[in-house]
Amino acid sequence: MAKTEGAAYVQIVVGDKVVTKIVKSVHNDDPKETDRELTEQYGHEEKKKS
Amino acid sequence: MEIYSVPAKGVGRPDYTPTVVSSKPVVVANQKKWALLVTKDNLVPGSETIVIPAADLGNINGWQLNMGGGVITCRASCLQRVIMSHTPGFLGTFIYDVRGDIFFGPLSSTIINPDEDLTIILYNDDSVARSFSISLMGLLEKIA
Numbered sequence: 769m770a771k772t773e774g775a776a777y778v779q780i781v782v783g784d785k786v787v788t789k790i791v792k793s794v795h796n797d798d799p800k801e802t803d804r805e806l807t808e809q810y811g812h813e814e815k816k817k818s
Numbered sequence: 819m820e821i822y823s824v825p826a827k828g829v830g831r832p833d834y835t836p837t838v839v840s841s842k843p844v845v846v847a848n849q850k851k852w853a854l855l856v857t858k859d860n861l862v863p864g865s866e867t868i869v870i871p872a873a874d875l876g877n878i879n880g881w882q883l884n885m886g887g888g889v890i891t892c893r894a895s896c897l898q899r900v901i902m903s904h905t906p907g908f909l910g911t912f913i914y915d916v917r918g919d920i921f922f923g924p925l926s927s928t929i930i931n932p933d934e935d936l937t938i939i940l941y942n943d944d945s946v947a948r949s950f951s952i953s954l955m956g957l958l959e960k961i962a
Contacts, residue, residue: 774866776866776868778854778870779855780852780853780870780874782850782958783958789870791868791870793867794867795861795864795866795867796866797864799943802865802939806901806903810903
């Protein structure tokens, strides 16, 4: 289980211009770890409410 | 010869078409059409977090991005999911099989403010590598 840095091709249309970009991406072999990170990032607001 | 007559709207029966919805978006002054395509071939099982900087999106200072909708595909039948967020904000979790249509509602309902990055977390919940594509469309609007 590891995180690997990679790249992704993104094509963006803004008005009449089309640009292709290479952006960073991170692959995680353990998707549940990503879920946990998201919960920590966005779940704290829910905890405050309860 | 029998003459077939069509009753006028609202005469004798309810009018089920009171309004006409245009399927063509109208881009006026201070607006730009916007679209994004991300492809990921042979993505091994796991999650792929893709961060697209605000400068690349075009929602730089003075412009805001109104998200309209999108389509996501996986080239195999399997329940897959994608999570999209921006800072600070959460566009949602979308679960689909082969193809999923993403609706953000009216264009003004989901706004990505200037200088906010877009994060796409693409999951491959299958047991083998799969190929994916995400296309999003929206509108850039000048706000200052």
